[in-house]
Amino acid sequence: MLIVACIKQVPDTTQVQIDPVTNTLIRDGIPFIVNPYDTHALEEALRLKDRFGCRVAAISMGPPNAEATLKKALALGVDHAILLSDRVFGGADTLATSNVLSAAIRKLHSDVDEVGLVLCGKQTIDGDTAQVGPGIASRLGYQQLTLVDRIVDMNFSGKIIRVSRKLEGRHEIVEAPLPAMLTVVRELNRPRYPKVPMRLAAADATVEVWNNQVLKLDEQKIGLKGSPTWVSKIFSPDRAVGEILGDGNSDPEGTAEMLIEKLLAKDMLPI
Amino acid sequence: MTPNPTIFTPLLIASLAVFAWGCWKRLSLISLGKPENRFDNIGARVGEMLMYAFGQKRVLAKPFGINHFIIFWSFIILLVANIEFMLHGVFPWISLTKLPDGILLPLLLLLDIASLLALAAVAVAAVRRLISPPYPEARTIEAFFILSLIGILMLAYFGINAAKISRMQDGALVIARTWMPVSSVFAGMFAPAAGATVYSLSWWAHAFALLAFMCYLPHSKHMHILTAIPNCFFRRLEKPNTVPREEFAVGNEFGVSRVDQYSWKDLLDSFSCTECGRCQKVCPASITGKPLNPRAVVHDIKVNLLENASMLKKGEQPGIPLIGAQGEGSVSEESIWGCTTCGACMEACPVFIEQMPKIIQLRRNLVESEASFPEELLNLFENMEGRSNPWGIAPSERTKWCSQLDVKPFDKNTTEYLFYVGCAGSFDSRNKHVSVAMAQLLDRAGVSWGILGKDEKCCGDSVRRLGNEYVFDKMARENVEIFRERGVRKVITQCPHCFSTLKNDYRQYGLELEVIHHSELLRNLVQDGYLKLNGISGDLGAMVFHDSCYLGRHNDVYDAPREVLQAATGTAPKEIGRNRNNAFCCGAGGGRMWMEEHSGERINLTRVKEALEEKPDTICVACPYCLTMFEDGLKDVNADGVKVLDVAEVMAEAALR
Structure with a gap:
């Protein structure tokens, strides 16, 4: 059984300012971090690995420098780290992104092991759409469990998962058959801290890169061409x-x- | 039974063998430690050894030290008598009496008096242990056993001499009474006829006490008789205010989780500990009821080494873990995290045991190899690594403190000093006032200074003391590169932690900076007439000064802040009960600033209460952590009327208003 954690490299938004003239994010010199919600998804995958001995793959779509994000995942203990990177993936909205990520998960399913669980952060702190996780679930036909703050029960052999969803003012306990896609909130867990020997090993490890020659997706359905979303304007609201x-x-x-x-x-x- | 070489010789040989075997078995374990060069600067080392081991300088720093001094020097003097005793027991023709009278008689007088002093000192030590031991656990059978043995040795020495005197007549008796006055008093206690019996009994009592002492010594804390002198010789000649670097390569081990990962000197330390308890009596964690006890840490290292020695020698896994809650021989994680790295233990230790670096080595293992640490540190570590400050505030906010001031960036061609503001001075709302005061004072004094602004990074003090050497290493490299690139040579810091880290820790990275603490600079500026004092800052009332550990104990800066306060207010600040090198930590060092205190009384409360005993209106500090800890502590005891000010703020009152 394989668990896939989808992680994204995002600019450290506490350090991002918006250019008042162009209304775009000033990204120059801004350090990148792993999307905070995704660190909880990754942590939960690693905890399930510790508990059940399954394998964990971390995947990320992004530019070549997003390799750093995957190296962090390797330092924490994932077994596979795959960067989905290709010029034709660039400019993607959530629809096109979930297309690429789903294709990668399918490939992991056929090449590595049966995928039982896909874990995503509930949203990213740069896009804030919360659409990619559900997009993956619907493309793969997985059960979709969003806003998970606790895995109540996990039964790999019986292929059943029961989770608690954190909703406004209440919790909802939901049971679903596997495979399932979970989006997670911060309350789910406390991410672990990387051990130095693992960090050193990760620094030397090479992150596998899959481009579109590997995934062979229709270029009309990926990247900018496959993205119907059009951002008309970004601005800082007057305070x-x-x-x-x-x-x-x-x-x-x-x-x-x-x-x-x-x-x-x-x-x-x-x- | 008179002295009999046929009986004594085999006993002596057996005892010597047991002694040598015991010493070898233990001391050879020191070679299990990692290499470390402590053979440099031999001349200075000999000097230190003479002053601290033979001169007993640190032993004498406490009232009962004189007692130890007497026992130590009596032992040295009586070595002559004891060697003669053993040789005479084997070869009866060997005797001190063969010496010419001019040497013999003063020597006998010296031995007589040394024996009396030793006897008295041993009695005092025994009574002290009964009535008021240095710490409760010091009242051990072992201690009384050793004291009794020494007492018997001395009494037996007098017995032997008294028996000889009792057989003397006329001129010999007169000489004996002059040169062996104490033994002569003993001679008057029995009839001359009993002389032979007294002699035999005393001689054999002396023999058995001496041989028992020899056999027992290597197995007890009295091993320090042999190890303390070399331990002073091998002490770290510079202040132990930093820890060695680690090399980050695949396959390396990080920190210490097995006793053989310590250096040989660390292991020698463990055999040199006399368990006098002076460290635990000054340790802020021990005093406020935390599980950490520096004496116990050193003792546990020794026990662990002894218990695991056979396995370690064979390259097997040790049976007793060094880190854990297994009792004797293991140091608990709670103890390890309790240390404020204030250095009081190392300042108090008469034989220069380095407790703090040992604890940091254990922390390194927990952080780097186990990722096991109190949960409140997770954010700290991530903030430090990600945003180079403890709070995780955006680096772009580093210059907010000076938004109302005209502050220039550091430029190597036009600026003399870099003002390294530090994280607290840049981000902490209370400490920003200190930065502003400092900036205004520098301008008023016409100092050429600038800042790195958004490019300033945290010095990494907290992560290093917390054992996160990997992150410290990255931060130190970055900082060293920035300093080199910008051509920084002279640095002003207002935080003793930045001060010590830039000054001492970065030297390990080949960066020699001239670092000056703001209290030193302000003192110099006043002395040299650059800062004119407009008047005396009167409304601060009675003032006490609290020494920061990283300014005082770790870097010997005691006078500068006091002189600044004296200049600014016209009167010297009052001293808190424990001050200067005996000062008590505020509780924030060693990364404790970022951690909760789960047991015992809070360290800052203990210190605040101590400061309040002097009835101050203002508590002066020279460290941002101390400032925070005192303000928090004062709120807790509802002493709202008492102010806490940094020395720069006091100076600003006097020079700017």
């Missing part, structure tokens, strides 16, 4: 100007009261 209430230094109590009154008036305090 409402704040208001200074009282003087916290000379009269902290009075100022606090003014603040509470304001919040009550706007119905922003739970009573």
Whole structure:
């Protein structure tokens, strides 16, 4: 049984600013990180590996420098790390991306081992669409379990999984047959820290790269050509100007009261 | 039974054999340790050995040290008598009495007095252990056994001499009374007729005590008699304020999880420990009820080595893990994480055992090989590696503290000093005030300075002390490259952790910087007249100064901050009970800043309470961590009226307002 974790290299958004003239992200010199939600997907895959002894593959679609992301996955203990990289994959929206990722998962299924579970972060912090995971599930015909915050039960031989989904104000326990695709939230687990010997081994390891000659996908359905989404504009919304209430230094109590009154008036305090 | 070479000789040979075998069996284990060069600078080493081993300088730093000093020197002097005793027992014709009177008589007087002093010191030590031992576990049977043996040796020595004196007459008796006054008093306690019996009994008591001492010595903590002197010789000549680098290559081991991964000197340390307990009495973790006890760590290393020796020699896996909760011979993870790396233990140890680097080696193994550490450190490690600061704040915010000031970037052609602001000074809202004060003072004094701004990175102190050497190594390399590229030579730091790391740790990377702590620079600027004091900053009230461990103990900067405060306020700050090299840590060093304290009293509370005993209006510090810990502690004890200020802020009051 193989578990596939889909991970993405994203710019460290806390360090990203938007160019006020062009309304595009200023990516120059911004360090890349592994999409934080994906680190939880990867961690859960590794925990299942620790528990059941199955194998884990990490896949990522991106430019050649996304190899760094996969090396991090190798340092954490994945068995296979595959970078899906080709110029023709570039400019993809979620539809085209899920097409490439699904093809890679199919290939892993036929070349490596039967895929039982695909794990994705609930969304990426750069695109924030939360569509790629579900896109993969529907293309592969897998059960789709989104917003998972706990795997309640996992039965590989009986091919059943039961998870808890974190919804607004409640949890939903759902059972589904395998194979399944899970998108996960941060509460699922605490990602492990890489051990140095593994980091050193990962630094020396080569990440397998699959381009479209390997996947042989219809170029009309991948990359920019296969992406019907069109981004018309990105902009930073104007931030409402704040208001200074009282003087916290000379009269902290009075100022606090003014603040509470304001919040009550706007119905922003739970009573 | 009179002395009888036929009986004594085989006993002596057997005892010597047992002694030699015991010593060899234990000391040869030191060779299981990794190589480390401690043979450099022999002249200085001999000097240190004379001062600290023979001069007992650190032993004498505490009141009971004089007792040990007396026993130590009595032992050295009585070596003459004991060697004569053994030789005489085998070859009866060998005797000190063959010496000319001019040498013999003063020697006998010296031996007589040394024996008396030793006897008194042993009695004092025994009473101390009964009434008020240095620490509760020090009241051991072993301690009393050894003290009794020494006592018997001394009494028997007097007995032998007294018996001889009792048979003397006329002139000989007069001489004996003059040159062996103590033995003569003993001679008056029995009838001359009993002389022969007293002689035999004393002689054999002396023989058995001496041989028992020899046989027992290698198996007890009194092994330090043999190891403490070389341990002072092999001490680290520079302050042990850093830890050695690690090499990151595939196949290497990281940190220490087996006792043979320590260096030979670490293992010698474990045999040199007298278990005097001075380290645990100054350790902030031990004092506040945490599981860490530096004495126990060193003891556990020794026990682990002894227990695992046969397996390690065969290259097998050790039976008792070095890290674990298995009791004696294992150091628990909680102990390992309890260390604030304040260095108080190393400052207190009379024989220069280096506890802190040993603990960091254990941390390295936990972090690097096991990825096992308190969970609050996960964010810290990721923030440090990803964004080069402990909070994970975007590096672009590094210059926010000076957004209202006109601060120039460092340029090697036009600027003299790099002001290395540090993470706390750049991001921590309270400590940003210190950075601003410092910037204004530098401008007022006309210092040529600049900053690296967004390109400044964390120095890596916390990750190094926490054992994450891999990340530290990456950060240090990056910083060294930036400093080289920018042509930085002189650096001002306002954080003792940055100060010590740039100054001491980066030297391991071949970077020799002239690093000056802001308290030293401010002192110099005032002394040289560059900073004019407008008046005395009066409203700060009574002031105490708290020594930061990484400024004081680790780098010997004690006077500069005090002189700054004296200059700024016109009066010397008051001292807290424990101060200067005995100062008590605030609790934030060694990465403890980023960790929870789960057991015992909080270290910062202990220190805050101690500072409040001096009834200060203002507590002065010279370290951003101390500043945070004191402000937190004062809130906890509701001492809202007491202010905490950095020395730069006090100076700013006096020089800028």
